[in-house]
Amino acid sequence: MLNLLWLLLGGYGVGILLPLCLPGRPGLQQLTSNVAAIVGTSTGVILGLLGLTSSEPVTGSLASTIPLLTFTVRLDPLAAFFVLTISLVGLAASIYAIGYLQHFEERASTDTLGALFNAFLLSMTFVVLADNAFFFLLAWELMSLLSYFLVVTEHEKAEVRYAGLFYLIMTHIGTAFIVVAFLIFFQGTWSFSFEAFRHPAQPLPEGMKTLVFLMALLGFGTKAGIIPLHVWLPYAHPVAPSHVSAVMSGVMIKTAIYGLIRVYFDFFGGQFPWWWGFTVLLLGTTSALLGVMYALMEHDLKRLLAFHSVENIGIILMGLGAGMIFQAYGLRELAALGLLAGLYHTINHALFKALLFLGAGSLLYATHTRNMEEYGGLLRRMPWTGIFFLIGAVSISALPPTNGFVSEWLVFQTLFLSFQIPTVFLKLMLPIAAAILALTGVLALTCFAKAFGISFLAQPRSTHARQAEEVPVSMRTGMGILAALCVALGVAPMVVVPLLDQIVAPLAGISIASKVLAIDGWALAPVNVEFSSLSTPVLALLLVASAILGLGLAVVLGGRLTTRRSKSWGCGITLTPRMEYTATGFVQPIKRVFSTIYQPTVKLETEFLAESRYFSKRRHFEFHIEPIFEKYLYDPLVAFFGTLADRLKVIQAGSLHLYLTYMFVTLIALLLLAV
């Protein structure tokens, strides 16, 4: 298995170096880098599958000359699962990139882009494989920096540079918290090896454990984009090239979920008080609800998807948090179920979010705009992209027979089973979380009804959309793979659940595969078949059957099937695209209902004709929603540091000699102190 790791390393290594050695041939550069990435990711898929099915974790180690740093890798089921997720999404993205990058050839240097993309995938793989805190942090920092460079690919634009800077600052703040968490472990064990973290000589004191919990939550939470640490996400994800956005949004933020599970369940062995789980659940619920609500108001397709990442990270954390609560009360089966639901949603979100980002990339490729209001009528022009995007949209809206439905159903069931917890407070809280999850699901459905409807249906709203053409085969292949996986994971949970159980069993200490898969695997049940059960294959069959039935009935009873092409009746007025339902109009009711949260500002300026106020010359409409977190949390913080820096300016006289004197005096003072 370690040979596979070398192959993976080799594949990515070639992908990093070769494009840089082929100057002046952008087409060849991007082809080699993407083919190398395909080799690397395919190896990763095999490695992940092998790691998931093997009984014993595989370890390998490489010494280094730097003290405390050994390049130790450990492929246990948890790591294998994330390697698999990263590689699957990476594979689809690399295939997609072959076609997609063609329209980047004049705008960015394809050699660096290809090299960075390979290095980014490699660093992510090592984040989850690392078995040494130092190595982990090294890979983690590399991942953050490389993704920053990928985000600023189109650095000529001020918007991109701003997003990149914002991302860089946020991710470094997050890393600082993670470093603190690991240093606390280090103090207890005097080793950076994860093995030592798992089995410390003496357990950490309670206070320190709480500190580790908070630090890890803040640190990994920043990367995951939980509210209120999500602010960088809607800036950074949209401006990156779309295949990079897909990888970032699909899997990079999942490495944070990996980190949380690793620390809470692996290092602490699931020994923690109930309020840890409750905190995670609370943050998850908030992120899920606010994420989808902000997504609804977005008309930039990629920003919309970025906000949905916040939502889905929230759903994953709800599963995880519920699992942690059950774990704290010793309800091991339910803890395992929560964890399993969270992990299931992790891979599902990776697949459908990557699919949607690739779809958004295809729209961008075809129309050169991210603004939904300029799309329209694209289903007829780009049927494949349309179908794939629809599958992604159905998935993310948690509708059967796709994967999003299965995992959200499992999260629901986990939350409903809270009646087994002995505390009244939690018995009350978890169903409320479930209710909010239901609201989230509905809002997500609205959001994607809007996204799909406005983009693909009706008439083209702009010349760009009118001239759009279907994207190249490689891009369709990339999306097709993900779409197929979305459906497969939806109808075949009996294949997925045993694999996930491999991960969950060592962490929660109990195997639940046999209980979750009722009736020989044909139905899913949340541990207890009497409570509820669901058979996705049957559901899928029913759906297909009812569609066929409906069609059949229409044919039988509806009479002769004729196609008649004529214009819609518009009360005598010629219909133009400007009369279509806009994205803004579509979400107007929701904006009204939740105006407390959105705090919208609507500005309508009308310029009238001088002759009569019955005729307007020009109308200007502006609509903003208040970015609450930026305004009330981040702006004051930034202002505070700004003032602090202003105060410190006093000692910054700008004189070289003065600075040298500072150093000199400090040196002498320290030397005298040392004597």
Next chain:
Amino acid sequence: MQGLSSVGSQLVDLCSALLLLTCFAIVAQRRLSACVDLFALQSSFLVVTAALVAYLTGNPHIYIAAGLTGIIKVLIIPRVLKKVIDHLNVKRELVMHVNVPTGLLICGGLVMLAFFIAQPILPLGSLLTRDSLAIALAIVLIGLFTMIARQKAVSQLVGFLVLENGLFLGATAATYGMPLVVELGVFFDVLIATLIAGIYTNRLQDAFDSVDTDRLTVLKE
């Protein structure tokens, strides 16, 4: 062997003392090109010291370090600095933040301070070069002081190089030299730093028609 080591130790001390002496000369010297010459002289003393240590201890890698010091600090850097000075319109340091007599007094004080600080450490060492440690510290402090006292970018650069000489002497004295890789890195850094500072000085001359680093205060917002 005891005799040889004692004589060797004396020789090392002598060379170190000469290094220190050149420092004072640099502090007292107003002419820029003479400062550079003195720096070259100091570096050649450093080469001799390092070669002596290498011979006495039988560490061949110190020879390499000594050779590199010779090439870089005695030959290349002074030549670069002379080129820079040729470009300037002022060849002498006219106004200093601290005048020469006061500067010399302060440097004397710094040497005493260095010996005072090194006093508790010296008896602990068993190396034949241990006395040089105090001298090395003194050179570092004087180098830093030169950077503060002078206004012209070139003399500040000389101050920096003197400081670096002190560090090199300290490393040789305290541990018989750093690992060769580290030393190579340091040499490279010094060379690059000098080149950059040389270019920067020329730019300064072009932009302000002067190489007074005091003028840089106008860059502040």
